[in-house]
Amino acid sequence: MYCRLGGRAVMKERIIQFGPDGLLSGVLRESAAAGANGLMLFNAGVVHRIGAHRLNVKLARALHEPSLRFDLSGQGESPAAAAGLGFEDQAIADIAAAIDALENEANVDGVVAIGMCSGADHALRAAVVDPRISGVVLLDPYAYPNDDAAGADLLARAADPDRWSRKIKSLMLRRDDVGDTASGNGRRTGGGDEIDQGRPLAPKEEFAADLTALVQRGVRILIVYTGLVRRHVSKPAHFFKTFAAYDFEGRIDVEAMPHTDHTFSTIASQETLIGRVDEWLRRRSSAACDRRAS
Amino acid sequence: MAATPLHFGDSDRKLYGVFHHPEQRAANAPAVLLLNPFGEEAIRSFRIFKQLAERLARAGRPVLRFDYYGTGDSEGDCETVDFDGMIRDAATAQEELEALSGARRFVWVGLGLGGAVALRAAIETAARPTQLFLWDPVLSGADYLAGLRRAHIATLSAALDLPQSRIEREIPEEISEALGFCLPDRFCAQLKVFDFVESRKVAREIRLIGSEDTVISARHEDALKNAAAEFRQYDSGSTVWNSNEAMNAYTIPMDVLDCIAGSAGGRS
Structure with a gap:
């Protein structure tokens, strides 16, 4: 565990090739502080390792911990693996190789995996099977229907004069849609059982079981939900109510950013996210340092 | 296929790049510099440029692709991005490609804003490509x-x-x-x-590649025709590369890659 002593560690970046055949490609951000936490960032969907809007680079550089951002096999700069594993199993094997690299090259003690969307799925599954992962930051992991969130969303829409204006225009023009909302990027927000372009939703019990396994092992968890799933979660209370049977309140940190889009397409939303993750990591570090000192 | 990731450039302006080693390099084969578009377009074109680089390397051309300062895996925050700096980065990348490849002829491929970077760098720096591929270039x-x-x-x-x-x-x-x-x-x-109305020659040959919805004004087309001894145009029939659909479906405009790989520096 990395106990901050004040000031910022000097960081520098180095390209590394790692994995069983040295085929995985990543950028290691090193710190002189031995025994620090390591951060691990990787692909979100089809985006290469820099992340949507370069968010992985921004996170790695803002969080002042040693980090490895890398491409999973077959994505970005990393060629496909010859191992013949399925996509999910290969991702877990790649993440294990990345932890090896972080331990060997950056002398870290414990790893926090940060994943967005499908990357969150990989981070969660890897954490379940790899005890070296001591924390996970899950950006828009699976979300499940919640009546309170759905009702809040419905009320917000009903109170929106722009929507009524559009509806009236639509009726007057006898058209279903007056076309004021852009279409064509293939994603509608907030509804349905799939949360991102065909990504299948895991059964709620399976997701809860994975989280439970991590909580029982003492893994710290930060979940951030965006407006993509605001009909399911627009306040942390919605998540805890959805999973009331699992007693996650006080054991999992949940943030809701219902006015932010799935990929944090504004600079302000990116800064808010980075600030929240930084603050969460600091709380996590200081709590561990306090335990160590007592 | 051998590709070497590297950092290069000044210590206070380190750039990330990948050098693709040529397979069975032909005598006098040109080296190719790929110039990224900017922002979201750079993310959407990442796989396209990687695949183009691999194809060119298979055809015997050394290739360097890189990220401008403040973009991609290069150093620098997004607040430090500037257009003049991109021109300097292109010149730095050209020097690096010269050193890595030993080539004496150079082909540049500029996509989106990378096209504007290519045109300005060819005019304003010592770097001189013999052939310029401008793919949906920014001209205004x-x-x-x-x-x-x-x-x-x-x-x-x-x-x-x-x-x-x-x-x-x-x-x-x-x-x-x-x-x-x-x-x-x-x-x-x-x-x-920036408005490309240059009358000086910037390369021996310019090839203008247009996607389906690209509109080039007559004024800019005339300027491009004047900027090279030889000017050719290619209209792509592929799905437009710059869309979420294309990115999420892993769509690559193969006809454009064929066009570039088949004619970069002439057949070896």
Whole structure:
């Protein structure tokens, strides 16, 4: 565990090739502080390792911990693996190789995996099977229907004069849609059982079981939900109510950013996210340092 | 296929790049420099440029692709991005490619804003490509900024399920960000004054590649024709590369890659 002593560690970046055949490609951000936490960032969907809007680079550089951002096999700069594993199993094997690299090259003690969307799925599954992962930051992991969130969303829409204006225009023009909302990027927000372009939703019990396994092992968890799933979660209370049977309140940190889009397409939303993750990591570090000192 | 990732450039302006080693290099084969578009377009074109680099390397051409300062895996925050700096980065990358390849002839491929970088770097620096592929190039910085603003509004409207008119009210005419990337004042000011009407020669040959929805004004087309001894045009029939659909479906405009790989520096 990395106990901050004040000031910022000097960081520098180095390209590394790692994995069983040295085929995985990543950028290691090193710190002189031995025994620090390591951060691990990787692909979100089809985006290469820099992340949507370069968010992985921004996170790695803002969080002042040693980090490895890398491409999973077959994505970005990393060629496909010859191992013949399925996509999910290969991702877990790649993440294990990345932890090896972080331990060997950056002398870290414990790893926090940060994943967005499908990357969150990989981070969660890897954490379940790899005890070296001591924390996970899950950006828009699976979300499940919640009546309170759905009702809040419905009320917000009903109170929106722009929507009524559009509806009236639509009726007057006898058209279903007056076309004021852009279409064509293939994603509608907030509804349905799939949360991102065909990504299948895991059964709620399976997701809860994975989280439970991590909580029982003492893994710290930060979940951030965006407006993509605001009909399911627009306040942390919605998540805890959805999973009331699992007693996650006080054991999992949940943030809701219902006015932010799935990929944090504004600079302000990116800064808010980075600030929240930084603050969460600091709380996590200081709590561990306090335990160590007592 | 051998590809070497590397950092290069000045210690205070380190750039990330990947050098693709040629297979069975032909005598006098040119080396190829790939010039990225900017922002979201650079993310959408990542796989296209990687695949193009691999194809060119298989055809015996050494290739360097890289990220400008403040973009991709290069050093620098997004607030440090500037257009003049991109021109310097292109020249630095050209020097690196010369050192890595030992080549004496060079082909540049500029996509989107990378096309504008190629044109300016060919005019303003010592770097001299013999052949320029300009793929949906930005030829007017002001038009480019206006397009970014429209795209930003449309993206937020779709992503947040809000009317475009409401988003538009909240986005100033002088934008400081678009599609998740900073547009620093200095960068915008430099872009606004870019309008390609150059009369000097910038390369022996220019090939203009246009996607389905690309519109090049007659004025700019005339300028490009004057900028090279030989000017050719290729209209792509592929799905437009710059869309979420193309990216999420892993679509690569193979006809464009065929066009470039088949004619970069002449057949070896």
